[in-house]
Amino acid sequence: MSELAFIEWLRRRTPADPRVLVGPGDDTAVVRLVKDRPCLVTTDMLLDGSCFELAQAGPRRVGRKAMAVNLSDIAAMAGQPVVAVVSVGLPRHHGLDLAQQLDAGLREMADAFNVAIAGGDTNSWNGPLVISVTLLGEPTGRGPVLRRGARPGDWLVTTGSFGGSILGKHLDFTPRVREAVLLHGLTELHAMIDVSDGLAADVHHLCAESQCGAVLWAERIPISPAALQMKGDRSALEHALGDGEDFELVFATTQAEAQRLTVTQPVPGVVLTAIGECVESGLWITEYGIRRALPPLGYVHELQ
Amino acid sequence: MSELAFIEWLRRRTPADPRVLVGPGDDTAVVRLVKDRPCLVTTDMLLDGSCFELAQAGPRRVGRKAMAVNLSDIAAMAGQPVVAVVSVGLPRHHGLDLAQQLDAGLREMADAFNVAIAGGDTNSWNGPLVISVTLLGEPTGRGPVLRRGARPGDWLVTTGSFGGSILGKHLDFTPRVREAVLLHGLTELHAMIDVSDGLAADVHHLCAESQCGAVLWAERIPISPAALQMKGDRSALEHALGDGEDFELVFATTQAEAQRLTVTQPVPGVVLTAIGECVESGLWITEYGIRRALPPLGYVHELQ
Numbered sequence: 001m002s003e004l005a006f007i008e009w010l011r012r013r014t015p016a017d018p019r020v021l022v023g024p025g026d027d028t029a030v031v032r033l034v035k036d037r038p039c040l041v042t043t044d045m046l047l048d049g050s051c052f053e054l055a056q057a058g059p060r061r062v063g064r065k066a067m068a069v070n071l072s073d074i075a076a077m078a079g080q081p082v083v084a085v086v087s088v089g090l091p092r093h094h095g096l097d098l099a100q101q102l103d104a105g106l107r108e109m110a111d112a113f114n115v116a117i118a119g120g121d122t123n124s125w126n127g128p129l130v131i132s133v134t135l136l137g138e139p140t141g142r143g144p145v146l147r148r149g150a151r152p153g154d155w156l157v158t159t160g161s162f163g164g165s166i167l168g169k170h171l172d173f174t175p176r177v178r179e180a181v182l183l184h185g186l187t188e189l190h191a192m193i194d195v196s197d198g199l200a201a202d203v204h205h206l207c208a209e210s211q212c213g214a215v216l217w218a219e220r221i222p223i224s225p226a227a228l229q230m231k232g233d234r235s236a237l238e239h240a241l242g243d244g245e246d247f248e249l250v251f252a253t254t255q256a257e258a259q260r261l262t263v264t265q266p267v268p269g270v271v272l273t274a275i276g277e278c279v280e281s282g283l284w285i286t287e288y289g290i291r292r293a294l295p296p297l298g299y300v301h302e303l304q
Numbered sequence: 305m306s307e308l309a310f311i312e313w314l315r316r317r318t319p320a321d322p323r324v325l326v327g328p329g330d331d332t333a334v335v336r337l338v339k340d341r342p343c344l345v346t347t348d349m350l351l352d353g354s355c356f357e358l359a360q361a362g363p364r365r366v367g368r369k370a371m372a373v374n375l376s377d378i379a380a381m382a383g384q385p386v387v388a389v390v391s392v393g394l395p396r397h398h399g400l401d402l403a404q405q406l407d408a409g410l411r412e413m414a415d416a417f418n419v420a421i422a423g424g425d426t427n428s429w430n431g432p433l434v435i436s437v438t439l440l441g442e443p444t445g446r447g448p449v450l451r452r453g454a455r456p457g458d459w460l461v462t463t464g465s466f467g468g469s470i471l472g473k474h475l476d477f478t479p480r481v482r483e484a485v486l487l488h489g490l491t492e493l494h495a496m497i498d499v500s501d502g503l504a505a506d507v508h509h510l511c512a513e514s515q516c517g518a519v520l521w522a523e524r525i526p527i528s529p530a531a532l533q534m535k536g537d538r539s540a541l542e543h544a545l546g547d548g549e550d551f552e553l554v555f556a557t558t559q560a561e562a563q564r565l566t567v568t569q570p571v572p573g574v575v576l577t578a579i580g581e582c583v584e585s586g587l588w589i590t591e592y593g594i595r596r597a598l599p600p601l602g603y604v605h606e607l608q
Contacts, residue, residue, distance in 0.1 A: 021342050029344070029345045029346065030342045030343070030344055030345075030381075030443070030448050031342060031343050031344075031345055038325050038334045038335060039335050039343065040333070040334055040335075040438070041333045041334075041335055041387065041389055041423065041438075041440065042333065042389070042423070042473075043389040043390075043391045043423070043425050043436070043438055044391065044425045045391035045392070045393055045425050045427055045434070045436060047393045047429045047431060047432075049428055049429060049430060049431065050393075050427060050428075050429035050430070050431075051427065077334075083345065085345055085346070085347040085438060086347075087347045087348065087349035087436045088349070089349055089351045089354075089434060116343060118347070119345065119347070120347060121347050121348045121349050121436075123349055123351055123354060123355065124354075125351045125353060125354035126353060126354070127351060127352075127353065127354075127431050127432050127434075128431050128432075130351070130393060130434045132391045132425075132436035133440035134345075134347055134351060134389060134391075136343070136345065136440075139334070144334050237444070238374060240398070244477070268528070272485060
């Protein structure tokens with residue numbers, strides 16, 4: 001099947017969506033966003049051998065993850081995802097089978113969050129699988145929640161638990177889109193981020209943008225069952241702080257609101273935990289009452 | 305320099321743009337598009353060894369091309385490009401130098417067409433260079449010009465000339481954004497496409513979407529100087545019909561309008577040429593008064 005035939009096939013099976021005025025098959029997709037609101041745009045590229053291992057994960061889960069990481073970025077802003085475009089570089093061998101399974105994973109995740117796939121670009125090459133998704137969304141409530149806006153005295157609250165995502169969650173996580181929108185309606189979120197690089201690293205990013213510091217409370221960090229199962233030299237807490245790809249949310253709000261939220265637990269199926277407090281500067285962790293500096297553990301791509 | 309440091313560096317040198325409310329450094333870019341109009345979205349991925357040869361082209365021209373192919377897609381709709389996001393997979397070796405030169409090429413082209421780069425995703429891996437750009441734009445005039453809308457009796461008109469783009473134009477072309485917007489204001493464009501796969505192939509795409517056919521006039525096809533310099537078994541005309549990556553426009557309009565445009569030549573610096581006529585069905589070429597079937601020569605990615 002040629003690429004053109006593949007795009008034709010994709011188009012025929014793309015159901016009509018009132019938000020997609022012109023979809024796959026033309027030069028450019030034409031989409032309708034909500035009037036009078038700014039547009040959220042996020043993009044993430046996943047590369048075989050770096051962001052996933054195709055042979056282990058299988059193409060369907062890779063497609064799912066490629067959409068889900070973008071959904072998580074929109075969630076970090078408490079946005080509502082709307083329309084995606086997808087570009088892929090397919091290995092020539094078994095490219096068609098791969099494309100169909102990728103597509104199934106992408107659509108499964110898109111459908112779950114009411115996202116229309118409006119178009120894309122399909123290439124085949126002699127390299128490994130590459131997939132890049134760009135997702136457009138709309139702000140909700142009082143507008144996008146940014147990384148900046150946390151203030152000394154705010155408490156930091158998380159959804160879910162952390163660590164050991166390599167055992168499965170990094171592929172099978174549920175992006176916290178609904179949770180973010182719900183929280184944005186319930187309280188004033190001063191700042192928010194999704195945890196992709198690692199809890200310590202992403203708290204560091206949030207603080208850097210907010211020009212403040214934070215103290216994390218070691219005994220309160222919600223450690224995932226997977227982190228407890230990890231073998232090796234690092235403690236479960238170190239996994240929770242450094243592993244990354246949890247795709248949970250961390251947000252800053254007033255102490256009073258953080259206490260109210262953790263007592264009332266208003267988000268169905270997801271536990272909210274207060275894990276620390278914003279301070280003037282530095283990144284710290286207290287354990288057994290002793291405060292020590294916390295390096296921003298987590299994933300950093302090094303360029304040479 | 306770590307990736308985070310690189311993103312920080314990118315952000316610092318991104319000038320303030322009133323259309324980018326939140327830019328590189330947050331989870332998602334927040335952009336402002338024109339109110340009450342649909343949004344154009346296009347994406348293209350370029351892969352080293354398939355869409356370009358990095359060693360020959362150099363990273364700056366690759367960056368330029370990655371932005372320019374998307375601009376050409378927006379031009380095909382007679383749209384106005386507004387905001388781009390860029391994701392890259394950088395080889396680990398010399399990744400930083402590569403990133404800086406790519407960035408220079410991307411910005412050169414973005415600046416030339418008043419496009420704001422609002423964000424992106426930077427990865428390093430053990431594979432070849434991959435770059436994917438997603439470009440958002442706005443319709444102009446009476447709205448987006450589609451591939452569908454050509455009618456039997458319409459004439460087909462091109463900008464510029466065709467063939468031999470591999471000798472340089474495939475990297476150094478100027479996307480026909482201004483020309484498309486100007487033409488859209490001057491006449492009623494029934495259908496339009498940019499020539500990326502090849503003149504014959506892209507006329508075929510336009511006809512397929514418009515549910516009509518076309519006859520091309522061999523003697524009228526504007527053959528580029530580069531096509532005349534190509535060595536090998538194929539004639540210059542065959543290069544013009546089949547080479548692809550000319551990134552010129554082909555549009556359908558009434559015979560009267562086509563004649564008026566080719567006589568008045570209203571587009572500064574770019575020659576408009578009537579190259580054929582839409583018919584009920586089939587793709588044909590007449591040469592020395594003889595009509596023969598024209599296969600949709602051009603670039604097709606084969607999936608196995």
